[in-house]
Amino acid sequence: xxxxxxxxxxxxGGGGSDSGTITAYVYGDDAVKVQQAAVDTFNKxxxxxxxxxxxxxxxxxxxLRSAMGSPSAPDVFFNWGGGSIKPYVDxxxxxxxxxxxxxxxxxxxGFLPAVMTAGGLEGKIYGVPMRGMQPVMLFYNKALFAEHExxxxxxxxxxxxxxxxxxxxxxxxxxxxxxxxxxxxMWMEYLLDRIGGPEVFRKxxxxxxxxxxxxxxxxxxRTVEELVDDGAFGKNxxxxxxxxxxxxxxxxxxxxxxxxxxxxxxxxxxxxxxxFAKKDxxxxxxPTVAGGVGDPANVVGNPTNYWSVxxxxxxxDTAVAFLKTMASQTYAQALVDNGDVPTTxxxxxxxxxxxxxxxASDQYEMVQKAPNFTLSWDQALExxxxxxxxxxxxxxxxxxxxxxxxxxxxxxxR
Amino acid sequence: xxxxTPVAKRHGDRKAAVGDVGRPPVAWxxxxxxxxxxxxxxxxxxxxxxxxxxxxGLDSPTLTGLDNWTRLFNDSEFGQAAWLSLVLTTVSWVFxxxxxxxxxxxxxxRQRGRAFLSAIFFIPLLLSTTAIAMLFHALLDxxxxxxxxxxxxxxxxPDVMGSSTGALLVVAFVGGWQFMPFHTxxxxxxxxxxxxxxxxxASIDGAGMVRQFFHITLPQLRHTATTSxxxxxxxxxxxxxxxxxxxxxxxxxxxxxxxxxxxxxxFQTYDLxxxxxxxxxxxxxxxxxxxxxxxxxxxxxxxxxxxxx
Numbered sequence: 001x002x003x004x005x006x007x008x009x010x011x012x013g014g015g016g017s018d019s020g021t022i023t024a025y026v027y028g029d030d031a032v033k034v035q036q037a038a039v040d041t042f043n044k045x046x047x048x049x050x051x052x053x054x055x056x057x058x059x060x061x062x063x064l065r066s067a068m069g070s071p072s073a074p075d076v077f078f079n080w081g082g083g084s085i086k087p088y089v090d091x092x093x094x095x096x097x098x099x100x101x102x103x104x105x106x107x108x109x110g111f112l113p114a115v116m117t118a119g120g121l122e123g124k125i126y127g128v129p130m131r132g133m134q135p136v137m138l139f140y141n142k143a144l145f146a147e148h149e150x151x152x153x154x155x156x157x158x159x160x161x162x163x164x165x166x167x168x169x170x171x172x173x174x175x176x177x178x179x180x181x182x183x184x185x186m187w188m189e190y191l192l193d194r195i196g197g198p199e200v201f202r203k204x205x206x207x208x209x210x211x212x213x214x215x216x217x218x219x220x221x222r223t224v225e226e227l228v229d230d231g232a233f234g235k236n237x238x239x240x241x242x243x244x245x246x247x248x249x250x251x252x253x254x255x256x257x258x259x260x261x262x263x264x265x266x267x268x269x270x271x272x273x274x275x276f277a278k279k280d281x282x283x284x285x286x287p288t289v290a291g292g293v294g295d296p297a298n299v300v301g302n303p304t305n306y307w308s309v310x311x312x313x314x315x316x317d318t319a320v321a322f323l324k325t326m327a328s329q330t331y332a333q334a335l336v337d338n339g340d341v342p343t344t345x346x347x348x349x350x351x352x353x354x355x356x357x358x359x360a361s362d363q364y365e366m367v368q369k370a371p372n373f374t375l376s377w378d379q380a381l382e383x384x385x386x387x388x389x390x391x392x393x394x395x396x397x398x399x400x401x402x403x404x405x406x407x408x409x410x411x412x413x414r
Numbered sequence: 415x416x417x418x419t420p421v422a423k424r425h426g427d428r429k430a431a432v433g434d435v436g437r438p439p440v441a442w443x444x445x446x447x448x449x450x451x452x453x454x455x456x457x458x459x460x461x462x463x464x465x466x467x468x469x470x471g472l473d474s475p476t477l478t479g480l481d482n483w484t485r486l487f488n489d490s491e492f493g494q495a496a497w498l499s500l501v502l503t504t505v506s507w508v509f510x511x512x513x514x515x516x517x518x519x520x521x522x523x524r525q526r527g528r529a530f531l532s533a534i535f536f537i538p539l540l541l542s543t544t545a546i547a548m549l550f551h552a553l554l555d556x557x558x559x560x561x562x563x564x565x566x567x568x569x570x571x572p573d574v575m576g577s578s579t580g581a582l583l584v585v586a587f588v589g590g591w592q593f594m595p596f597h598t599x600x601x602x603x604x605x606x607x608x609x610x611x612x613x614x615x616a617s618i619d620g621a622g623m624v625r626q627f628f629h630i631t632l633p634q635l636r637h638t639a640t641t642s643x644x645x646x647x648x649x650x651x652x653x654x655x656x657x658x659x660x661x662x663x664x665x666x667x668x669x670x671x672x673x674x675x676x677x678x679x680x681f682q683t684y685d686l687x688x689x690x691x692x693x694x695x696x697x698x699x700x701x702x703x704x705x706x707x708x709x710x711x712x713x714x715x716x717x718x719x720x721x722x723x
Contacts (some may be wrong), residue, residue: 178574236556236557237553246558383682395667398666
């Protein structure tokens with residue numbers, strides 16, 4: 001570990017980037033082909049060429065971190081906005097794009113406003129949206145709902161009634177990959193948003209750890225405790241994961257009725273159980289919570305991913321020109337063809353060409369109409385708070401801490 | 415550590431070696447020493463230095479004196495992790511040593527099918543830890559794994575990975591399953607070195623199988639046991655990949671052992687100064703344990719098991 005830092009520090013001592021090229025780091029997964037195509041098109045007309053470096057997903061954060069501290073840092077890089085770029089903002093590594101975007105019609109009007117602001121920090125914009133949206137949605141097994149003659153829950157009472165019905169039938173009401181920890185986070189995010197509104201978390205995100213002391217947080221933690229005690233997630237969710245397909249399989253085999261998950265659940269199901277995905281996979285918004293003050297139209301999840309520009313780049317103009325192509329029709333179309341829902345403002349009309357037009361347009365509408373889009377907490381907070389947060393949430397779900405202890409631990413997080 | 419005897423011996427050796435034509439000069443060790451310095455000593459020194467700094471991996475490290483260390487001694491999570499590491503190490507040793515010893519002694523013999531079975535026993539060691547962790551993870555899936563079928567039959571709760579004790583035992587078991595062949599191999603080598611005459615003499619005196627095992631095999635394998643135990647204990651203390659893949663430190667923090675805590679602190683929280691303090695503490699503990707083992711077993715005094723033969 002230390003070696004990595006040291007080697008990166010003294011490795012290419014002052015080499016810098018080659019003249020005439022800018023390097024762009026991207027999270028290496030299936031969607032890279034869309035970015036590669038955009039780069040190829042851009043390079044045809046640009047003097048300064050963009051070189052796309054696809055970093056394997058699991059290594060992305062660490063690789064970026066060590067590269068940014070070294071002379072061979074990328075000029076442009078993929079990120080999740082919010083806390084994921086906070087350290088770079090703090091060490092003056094990023095170009096503030098606020099005025100650039102304000103003065104450029106293509107960028108300013110090109111994207112959904114909620115998405116554009118969700119990636120920024122303290123009112124400033126540091127990134128341009130570059131991939132599909134990933135709101136968290138409540139997925140359900142249509143066949144099971146039909147069999148037990150109930151509707152997908154719209155209110156908290158509906159949800160509790162559904163839990164009862166499915167439990168009696170020996171079906172786990174909600175699939176939950178507790179071993180991965182982050183699926184549990186989604187419950188916290190939606191519950192806090194519905195109970196206390198998005199302001200509660202925004203305060204915390206802006207650096208006030210005492211914000212965890214808000215009564216809505218305690219109420220959220222208590223609700224989680226109740227859900228767990230009620231058996232809403234079954235008994236063994238602590239040893240179920242998402243990554244290896246545990247939780248999605250519970251849903252598509254009819255062993256669990258619902259699954260709160262990011263919109264990528266659709267493609268996961270399409271890959272694992274195509275029949276089920278096409279026929280029996282339903283989706284809806286997170287229900288309202290009794291007594292809550294949050295707008296039920298609010299959404300949580302990952303608004304999208306962003307390109308940010310390294311302040312030390314030698315070709316800032318090229319970088320910005322490249323970022324502008326993200327607002328183009330061609331790029332949005334390529335995302336749609338890949339099964340993603342773009343965050344560009346004119347995307348609605350393209351979605352009919354999506355692999356599942358209904359799913360794509362429901363998702364787009366949900367985000368478009370959302371008064372607020374809260375970025376996933378683990379991305380919104382800096383790593384130093386995000387990791388203890390996931391640990392504390394896991395302890396809460398596992399019944400190792402009380403809601404009061406959870407609040408106290410989060411207030412004390414350093 | 416007070417290594418009086420060996421130091422004195424080495425001095426004696428050097429005197430005796432003066433003018434010894436066949437011995438290679440010290441210069442031959444230079445590449446080895448350099449290699450060791452670059453890849454072990456220097457990083458270790460940097461880790462120790464970083465443990466007195468705060469560093470997020472981006473800016474330069476800032477010296478903060480003993481901050482990380484005072485935090486370490488007051489951190490209940492570190493305390494829990496240290497305790498879990500200790501438990502895991504003990505469980506692993508207790509589980510692996512008797513089995514490896516018996517299998518090793520058995521594999522040193524000339525029974526029918528021995529070579530074939532030895533080859534089978536050896537397979538787990540050839541697999542990557544990641545593959546093994548993923549395999550057991552799938553087998554122990556509470557909804558779709560074999561554990562669902564055979565668990566209740568064996569009296570095991572299928573949610574074994576979701577319970578605190580269960581998860582830790584699973585980690586110990588999976589590690590043991592993988593590394594037992596290695597220790598078996600060590601014991602096999604040791605057992606093959608025991609002179610046949612000892613057994614011949616013993617059977618002439620009328621000692622049976624069991625007496626032979628306890629009075630010849632076990633004492634003769636003393637140094638082998640030390641070697642194997644030191645490797646096993648240091649291995650368990652630095653155990654990491656299985657935890658990362660199978661439990662991610664959970665449920666809650668119930669399998670967050672020291673190396674995993676270090677990883678989480680360093681590479682998820684980017685608190686590299688504090689992670690370095692944890693790493694340094696781990697090095698100190700592991701070195702201490704190995705030295706203690708070597709000393710208690712008399713291994714360091716370099717006495718041969720064949721003395722008096």
